[in-house]
Amino acid sequence: MIAFGPExxxxxxxxxxxQALADMIHLAPMMLVAVWSLLQLLAxxxxxxGTRKFERRVALTGLGFAAVAAALQLGxxxxxxxxxxxxxxxxxxxxxILLDLTVLAITAGTVMFAGDFARSHRFEYGEQxxxxxxxxFGVMILNHAGTLLALFLGIETMSIAVYVMVGARWNSGxxxxxxxxxxxxxxxxxxxxVMGIALLYGATGTMDLAELSQRVSPLFSGKGSWGAxxxxxxxxxxxxxxxxxxxRDRAIVALAPVALFIPGVLLVVAALLFxxxxxxxxxxxxxxYDGAPTPTTAFMAAAVKLGxxxxxxxxxxxTLQTARLVHHPYGWATxxxxxxxxxxxxxxxxxxxxxxxxxxxxxxxxxxVGYLLVGIVAAAFFYVDRAGGQLTEVDQVLxxxxxxxxxxxSVLYYLxxxxxxxxxxxxxxxxxxxxxxxxxxLHQWAxxxxxxxxxxxxxxxxxxxxxxxxxxxxxxGKLGLFRVAMTSGDALLRWMVIFGVLNSVVGAAYYxxxxxxxxxxxxxxxEDEVEVLEGHGARVVVVVAAALSVxxxxxxxxxxxxxxxxxxxxGYRAGSPTRLERVTAVRDAIAARGEDAPEAEEAAEAEEAxxxxxxxxxxPADVPEGEAPEKPEGEAPEKPEGEAPEKLEGEAPEKLEGxxxxEPAPQKPAKPSEPPRP
Amino acid sequence: MxxxxxxxxxxxLFALGFAGANLGIxxxxxxxxxSAIKDEPFECGSEPIGSPRxxxxxxxxxxxxxxxxFDIEVAFLYPWASLFRELSCEGALNVAGACVGTPTLFGLVxxxxxxxxxxxxxxxxWRKRALDWA
Numbered sequence: 001m002i003a004f005g006p007e008x009x010x011x012x013x014x015x016x017x018x019q020a021l022a023d024m025i026h027l028a029p030m031m032l033v034a035v036w037s038l039l040q041l042l043a044x045x046x047x048x049x050g051t052r053k054f055e056r057r058v059a060l061t062g063l064g065f066a067a068v069a070a071a072l073q074l075g076x077x078x079x080x081x082x083x084x085x086x087x088x089x090x091x092x093x094x095x096x097i098l099l100d101l102t103v104l105a106i107t108a109g110t111v112m113f114a115g116d117f118a119r120s121h122r123f124e125y126g127e128q129x130x131x132x133x134x135x136x137f138g139v140m141i142l143n144h145a146g147t148l149l150a151l152f153l154g155i156e157t158m159s160i161a162v163y164v165m166v167g168a169r170w171n172s173g174x175x176x177x178x179x180x181x182x183x184x185x186x187x188x189x190x191x192x193x194v195m196g197i198a199l200l201y202g203a204t205g206t207m208d209l210a211e212l213s214q215r216v217s218p219l220f221s222g223k224g225s226w227g228a229x230x231x232x233x234x235x236x237x238x239x240x241x242x243x244x245x246x247x248r249d250r251a252i253v254a255l256a257p258v259a260l261f262i263p264g265v266l267l268v269v270a271a272l273l274f275x276x277x278x279x280x281x282x283x284x285x286x287x288x289y290d291g292a293p294t295p296t297t298a299f300m301a302a303a304v305k306l307g308x309x310x311x312x313x314x315x316x317x318x319t320l321q322t323a324r325l326v327h328h329p330y331g332w333a334t335x336x337x338x339x340x341x342x343x344x345x346x347x348x349x350x351x352x353x354x355x356x357x358x359x360x361x362x363x364x365x366x367x368x369v370g371y372l373l374v375g376i377v378a379a380a381f382f383y384v385d386r387a388g389g390q391l392t393e394v395d396q397v398l399x400x401x402x403x404x405x406x407x408x409x410s411v412l413y414y415l416x417x418x419x420x421x422x423x424x425x426x427x428x429x430x431x432x433x434x435x436x437x438x439x440x441x442l443h444q445w446a447x448x449x450x451x452x453x454x455x456x457x458x459x460x461x462x463x464x465x466x467x468x469x470x471x472x473x474x475x476x477g478k479l480g481l482f483r484v485a486m487t488s489g490d491a492l493l494r495w496m497v498i499f500g501v502l503n504s505v506v507g508a509a510y511y512x513x514x515x516x517x518x519x520x521x522x523x524x525x526x527e528d529e530v531e532v533l534e535g536h537g538a539r540v541v542v543v544v545a546a547a548l549s550v551x552x553x554x555x556x557x558x559x560x561x562x563x564x565x566x567x568x569x570x571g572y573r574a575g576s577p578t579r580l581e582r583v584t585a586v587r588d589a590i591a592a593r594g595e596d597a598p599e600a601e602e603a604a605e606a607e608e609a610x611x612x613x614x615x616x617x618x619x620p621a622d623v624p625e626g627e628a629p630e631k632p633e634g635e636a637p638e639k640p641e642g643e644a645p646e647k648l649e650g651e652a653p654e655k656l657e658g659x660x661x662x663e664p665a666p667q668k669p670a671k672p673s674e675p676p677r678p
Numbered sequence: 679m680x681x682x683x684x685x686x687x688x689x690x691l692f693a694l695g696f697a698g699a700n701l702g703i704x705x706x707x708x709x710x711x712x713s714a715i716k717d718e719p720f721e722c723g724s725e726p727i728g729s730p731r732x733x734x735x736x737x738x739x740x741x742x743x744x745x746x747x748f749d750i751e752v753a754f755l756y757p758w759a760s761l762f763r764e765l766s767c768e769g770a771l772n773v774a775g776a777c778v779g780t781p782t783l784f785g786l787v788x789x790x791x792x793x794x795x796x797x798x799x800x801x802x803x804w805r806k807r808a809l810d811w812a
Contacts, residue, residue: 015768017784038798045805 023085026092029070029100030140036062037133044126052115052124056537059111059129063136067104073097074562080583082574088208090144091574094583095412095566099143099310102416106302107136109423109545113430113537114295120434120533121293123169132299135161139307142314146574147207148197148268151311155193155275158307159186162300166292171436178291185284189274196267203260210573213319219257220324229254265325268315269332276308278373279343282366286350289362294438297358298426301365302419309415312376317408318570323384337377337492344370344503351510358440360510361425364466367507368418371481372411374496378485379407381493383571401571403487405582408567410480413560417465417473417552424462424545428455431538432530439530445514447523452532455539456518458546465549467511468504473552476560478504561590740808751796758789 024031036059043058073079074097082093110132118124138158145151163186167179201207204215218224232241232251241247274281289297316332328334347367354360382404432448433439449456465474482500485493524530552559568586569579719726762785763771769779803809 015780015782015784016765017782017787020784020788038795041802042798045802 020086026079026083026085027090027144029066029073029097029104030090030137030144032062032066032069033104033133033137033140036066037130037137040130040133041127044130047126052119055126055129056111056115059133060108062133063104063108063111067101067108070097070100070104074101077587080565080587081569081576081580084146084574085144088146088210089150090141091146092144093566093574094568095313095408095570096140096143096310098412098562098566099306099415100140102419103136103139103143103303103306106299106306106419106423107132109427109541110295110299110303112541113427113533113535114293116533116535116537117293117295117430118168121169121171121436121438123171123293125168128165128168131161131165135165135299136303139303139310142307143310145311145314146209148200148209148212148315149207151315152190152193152197154307155271155311156190158304159190159275162296162304165296165299166288168296169293172291174291175293176291178288181284182288182292185274189271189281192267192274193271196264196269196271199260199264199267203257203264209314209319213321213573216261216320216325217322219261220322225254226258226324265320265332266335269336272308272312272315273336273339276305276312276369276372277366278339278369279346279366280339282343282346282369285366286359286362289365290356290359290440294358294426294430297362298423298430301361301422301426305365305369306415306419309372309376309411313379313408313411313570317376317379317383317404321380321383321571326380326384333377333380334492336373337496340370340373340377340496341499342370343367343373344500348503348506348510352506354510355442356440357429357442357445357514358438360442360514361422361429364507364510365422367503368466370503371478371500372414372418374485374493374500375407375411375414375481377496378481378488378493379404379411379570381488381490382407401582403484404571405564405567405569405586407481407484408570409560409563410477410484412563412566413480414477416559416563417477417549420545420548420552421462421465421474424542424549425459425466427538427541427545428459428462431455431533431542434531434533437531442514442517444524444528444530445517446521448518448530450523455542458542459518460515461546461549462542463511463515465553467508471550471553473549473556473559476553476556480560564590737811744803744808747799748796751793754792755789758785761785 040055040059040062043055047054073092074094079092079094079097082091084091111129114128114132115124118128135158138154138156138161141150141154141157145154163179163183166182167176169175197207200212203219204212206212206215220226222230229251232247232254235241236244236247236251270281277285289300292300316336320326320332325331326333344367347363347365347370351360351363351367354363382400429438429440432445439445461472465472468475468478478500482497485497485500564586565583569582572579572582758765763775763777765785765788766782767777767779768782768784769777772778
């Protein structure tokens with residue numbers, strides 16, 4: 001990159017080199033991760049064996065740099081409307097920056113205990129951190145994807161690194177089995193994805209998502225080729241066509257792109273749903289999650305799913321907004337909606353029967369995909385202006401678009417909070433068990449709270465967040481998703497919400513079973529007693545994840561605002577004035593609310609939670625930020641985890657003080673928030 | 679419209695039928711005398727030694743993968759070389775292929791980034807002793 005120097009010194013003509021350099025700077029977080037993964041590989045090759053700590057420090061430093069770069073971009077109005085880089089191949093917009101920060105935090109969390117876990121279970125390998133960085137890079141490509149090719153590239157970059165990490169535990173047959181299953185199924189789904197992309201390209205002649213969305217509507221509109229074909233077909237049926245052969249040929253030619261397009265959409269959707277493990281494509285999930293080393297499982301459950309949902313948001317919600325493509329009989333939203341209901345039900349019902357904590361959490365992650373899909377379908381319904389009826393008035397359309405943005409914001413909030421809580425639970429699973437003996441069987445968790453009270457409490461908070469218990473983040477995630485879905489009058493969405501709520505109750509059963517086992521069963525004695533992982537990494541991650549879950553719930557406002565800014569104008573082309581207008585409107589609304597608190601329109605429950613905030617000192621750092629609504633607000637919930645590892649580097653901001661004491665006395669940051677919980 | 683494909687269909691049917699009929703006739707009418715020597719695999723007159731299903735060292739696999747990476751590197755160099763003039767010129771080329779606009783280092787730097795990534799890979803492979811046979 002430095003070699004671009006001479007080019008950059010002549011700014012008058014933004015030549016190819018200078019353009020590439022400027023694009024690189026826009027993509028700084030991603031590029032840092034990519035370059036760092038290479039450095040990491042060299043660090044592994046040229047350092048002596050047994051330098052795990054050194055490699056962890058190198059990886060965390062790189063992730064810290066990338067997080068700083070992303071955090072600097074977060075409040076930058078330059079990116080509000082979305083900036084196209086590499087001629088539209090990738091897009092930098094508030095959503096991608098928010099998701100980047102989350103991915104960096106998740107990766108940092110995984111790096112924290114991946115090395116400890118590998119050493120304790122005797123499968124240490126030097127490439128672990130490099131592979132994690134490569135996988136994170138892949139997820140970041142997905143976050144930024146502006147074309148179908150970028151989508152494919154991101155999925156492959158992410159998946160190939162993850163396949164290796166799943167099978168890295170060479171002394172365990174289950175790990176190899178998991179890797180083989182995941183690899184074969186994943187490679188097959190990549191095949192579906194490529195085939196789907198080829199069909200979409202054949203139908204529209206473009207790979208660019210924004211361009212695609214513009215070329216799709218004439219294909220399916222009554223005034224475009226669809227309408228012309230229907231006219232011809234009707235006249236043929238009635239026997240009124242002047243030249244039947246010509247009319248038939250015209251109809252075939254006009255419908256050919258449609259005939260390519262619909263299977264293409266189905267194939268791409270199937271491949272993406274495979275990556276997020278939605279139900280008919282979830283078969284690999286329990287085996288792969290169970291067999292993989294636990295840090296890898298944590299990364300898969302949090303980051304890989306996040307990447308998949310970034311792709312789903314971009315491809316489904318952002319691109320396919322034609323009414324005929326969304327609603328039945330040809331639409332994807334009907335299919336995805338029904339799959340969402342099946343996904344949450346199957347995930348939850350299967351999780352109830354599990355005796356193995358890792359498999360239980362794997363099925364629970366399947367169930368969460370179902371909840372998240374509710375938001376995707378709701379966003380699509382609002383964006384096509386058919387929220388329970390045809391909208392005609394301008395203000396109705398605006399209302400619909402606004403709710404669409406809200407649905408996307410809910411999905412983002414859910415993704416972030418789910419990622420944090422999942423990270424915490426899997427870190428706890430990794431923590432519990434050492435020396436080639438994992439304690440994943442539920443009966444081994446008996447009495448864990450007596451032996452490790454702080455970790456058990458943090459685990460409980462993470463599980464309650466996944467369950468959706470009020471003061472903790474997961475509750476606001478579910479509330480946001482279900483409420484925005486109920487705003488629409490559509491029957492399918494209502495059914496999805498009904499099933500979602502019922503499933504949340506079912507889900508409570510198995511989360512509570514873990515909690516009850518930890519607290520109310522006598523601990524195992526003698527040689528059954530479970531050893532725990534050496535090193536502080538896993539402990540820190542569990543505690544920080546719990547603290548963040550509470551923080552994002554009790555002080556939900558900053559994160560909600562960041563998500564709203566990130567979601568604004570998702571339905572419009574990157575860089576378009578309309579999109580800029582919407583993001584600016586949201587920013588202004590947030591700023592205005594900061595000035596006079598009473599007229600807050602959104603998130604009344606967040607308001608009420610913020611009211612309760614001064615009572616507990618869990619989030620002292622959060623209070624001042626609530627007053628300064630502009631930039632720092634969005635960062636507040638993100639910072640701690642992304643930055644916490646940076647204490648090695650000494651660059652950490654004031655936020656760290658909130659987290660640093662967490663290490664010696666794990667229960668400290670979480671405890672004060674306990675009382676408000678009803 | 680469909681009628682125009684009739685000759686092609688007839689041709690395919692005839693080809694299949696001719697080949698099938700000949701094989702069938704040979705099978706029915708041809709004499710079959712087998713012996714141990716006739717059933718042996720025959721390769722250019724060499725006598726077979728041992729079973730073909732022996733275990734190969736996994737090192738072959740490793741070398742093959744490494745070869746593939748650097749083979750693809752060379753494959754990428756060809757289109758780059760043929761486009762090098764266009765890549766290193768901001769603006770049009772004249773008929774002789776000389777640059778009319780301002781020359782740039784873009785093409786060169788771009789390829790060196792790619793080569794740099796592969797060189798890091800080579801250094802990694804070297805240090806990890808994947809190139810040693812023993």
